[in-house]
Amino acid sequence: MTRPEAPLTSRTRMSQVVLIACALAAFIAVTALASLLLSIAVEGTGSLSWKFLTSFASRKAASAGILAPLAGSVWVCAICAFVAIPMGIGTALYLEEYAKKSRLQGIIQLNISNLAGVPSIVYGLLALAVFVRCFGFRSGETPLSFSVDWSAMRILSPGDPDSLWFIQIPFGSGVLAGGLTLALVVLPIMITASQEALRAVPKSLRQAAEALGSTRWQVAWRVTLPAALPTMMTGAILSISRALGEAAPLLVIGGFLMVMQTPTNLMSDFTVLPMQIYNWSGRPQEEFHRIAAAAIIVQLAVLLTFNALAIFVRQSFQKPLQS
Amino acid sequence: MTQPAESAPPERRDSSAVLPVAASAMPPVGAAAPTPPAAVAMRRFSAWYGRHQVLQAIDLDIPERQVCAFIGPSGCGKSTLLRWVNRMNDSIVGARADGTLTLHGSDLLGRTVDVVALRRRVGMVFQKPNPFPKSIKENVVFGAKLHYRLARADLDEIVEKALRAAALWDEVKDRLGSPALGLSGGQQQRLCIARALAVDPEVLLMDEPCSALDPRSTASIEALIRQLRTNYTIVIVTHNMQQASRISDTTAFFFEGRLVENSATDLLFTSPTQKQTEDYVSGRFG
Incomplete structure (x- = not known):
């Protein structure tokens, strides 16, 4: 049986067309990003200074700085990391190592996939009800307050607002509520990343440990x-850098505040970099646009540092698991 | 994992139909005259993956401190049977078994059997060397640390003893702290054997332990298995009939989920009583 040959010229032509189309797509994407970065750099570098990093907000653009949002971002992301990383790893462990193939696992898995697609502003609404207002607990009254005195190992009630361990219930829109809100936002990402990390551990290693008489734990x-920890850490750092860039859910729980101090305890008011950028860039005056650009540069620098850290962790701690 | 290629005849029995153990407790066909006591004994042992029956009413005694080889074509159920002895099939959804399976007379199949304690008594070596991505020493003491409370000096002793038993000590004694994954394939497999021996098991299960190794490493593992039989009961699954004839005392031939023949290795290879065995060992199929 003879088979007619496909004409070679049309095949090569097709290949070239695809090549050009892909190159064009890549070029457009890179140009868009480059022009964005360039315009921000041109507009913002002039306002960048040590004073800009260490001053509070002001009504005058010239004397305004980003100390409060910078400190707020650090506090909120630290709380977010503290909550989301252990919970994410714990959930992933449960799903991958314990509840494998059970009905419950299917349900939880479906929910996590769905949660990853929920817009972050919806988490803000949830957080407003759960964390900020604690389901309306003591609404209209003075909040329940206490502080923990670790040196004497006792709880003071009512709490001392100057203490680091000052807690109010409901939480109100302080850094604790902010951090928990962001933890909600990044939890699905953290869980999925940890699950991927656990799945990448060769089955043969698990079998080896089981055959030697290990319990599941x-x-x-x-x-x-x-074996999975380096990959999990990469996922954790990327989750936190996502949290660092979120403005919407935090706007829902607190709105924008002109904060004139850095947080001192978990109940402190705060603002974060993306909210500050949003606020300044929305003002009519040109000077504020310039300091917004400077704040964007700071934000990008922090993000890139985090991503570089993620790559560093992946490169240096990832040992080969199999020969 | 072994997945039967052919569908076995639908011969399912529920446990009420199983004969009393005594009725079928006869010596295996053609066993050598002075049979040592059985370390592992199976009576009407059947196993399923889901609705698919993989093993059908196996009656088999595995003699103590000897090497028993399981041979048969792919999918005959020999690996499945091996993995039931230390309950590695527990983690497979839908795997279940019926009949009796005992280790020195105690039941291995019941729900109340402590799998962790069982695996201390029954060690396993896998097809592909699977050392942990840790140091050589950490690999050896991994299992021992799970089961015993040990001082540092005890650990050193265990490491040396296990590595000597696995004929690896002289090659690695100067680099116990270096990563196990830096060893050659054959050394890794001997490390896995040392790791299993460090737990001090009674039975050692080996699932095609040489199939991923080159001929020289294979020879060293085979020599090691011959030595180990003085202290351990060894069950080895192999696709290599020369290997079975070289290293085993008894050989069990499986075909389509049934035990066709089980006898002293030299007898099984030179004068098999069953036509299927003869065809298989002479290379006519499989």
């Missing part, structure tokens, strides 16, 4: 977790 603690 021993398998997880001594074999699976150590």
Whole structure:
């Protein structure tokens, strides 16, 4: 049987067309990003200074700085990391190592996939009800307040607002509520990343540990977790850099505040870099646009540092798991 | 993992139909005259993956401190049977078994059997060397640390003893702290054997332990298996009939989920009683 040959010229032509189309797409994407960065750099570098980093907000653009949003971002992201990383890893461990193939696992998995697609502003609404207002607990009254005195190991009630461990219930729109809100936003990402990390651990290692008589927890603690940790950390850092860029859910829980101090405890009012950028760029005066651009440069620098850290962790701690 | 290629005849029995153990507790066909006591004994042992029956009413005694080889074409159920002895099939959804399976007379299949304690008594070596991405020493003491409370000096002793038993000590004694993944394939497999021995098991299960190794490493593992039989009961699954004839005392031939023949290795290879065995060992199929 003879088979007619496909004409070679049309095949090569097709290949070239695809090549050009892909190159064009890549070029457009890179140009858009480059022009964005360039315009921000041109507009913002003039306003960047040590004073800009260490001053509070002001009604005059010339004397305004980003100390409060910078400190607010650090506080909120630290709380977010503290909550989201252990919870994300714990959930992933449960789903991958314990509840494998159970009905419950299917339900939870479906929910996590759905949650990852929920717009972050919806998390803001949830957080407003749960964290800021605590389901209306003591609404209209003075909040329940206490502080923990670790040196004397006792709880003071009512709390001392100057203490670092001052807690109010409901939380109000302080850094604690902000951090928990962001933890909600990044939790699905953190869980998924940790699950991927656990799945990448070769089955043969689990079997080796099981065959030696490990309990499930021993398998997880001594074999699976150590092997998956570098990948999990990469996921964690990327989750936190996502949290660093969120403005919408925080706007819902607190609105924009002109904060004139850095947070001192978990109940302190705060603002974050993206909210400050949003606020300044929305003002009519040209000077504020310039300092908004400067704040964007700071934000990008922090983000790039985080991403570089993620790459560094991945490169230096990832050991080969199999020969 | 072994997945039967052919569908076995639908011969399912529920446990009520299983004969009493005593009725079928006869010595295996053609076993050598002075049979040592059985370390592992199976009576009417059947196993399923889901609705698919993989093993059908196996009656088999595995003699103590000898090497028993399981041979048979792919999908005959030999690996599945091996993995039931230390309950590695527990993690497979839908895997279940019926009949009796005992280790020195104690039941291995019941719901109340402590799998962790069982695996201390029954070690396993896998097809592909699977050392942990840790140091050589950490690999050896991994299992021992799970089961025993040990001082630092005890650990050193265990490491040396296990590595000597696995014929690896002289090659690695100067670099116990270096990563296990830096060893050659054959050394890694001997490390996995040392790791299993460090737990001090009674039975060692080996699932095609040489299939991923070159001929020289294979030879060293085979020599090691011959040595180990003085202290351990060894069950080895192999696709290599020369290997089975070289290293085993008894050989069990499986075909389509049934135990066709089980006898002293030299007898099984030179004068098999079953036509299927003869065809298989003479290379006519499989």
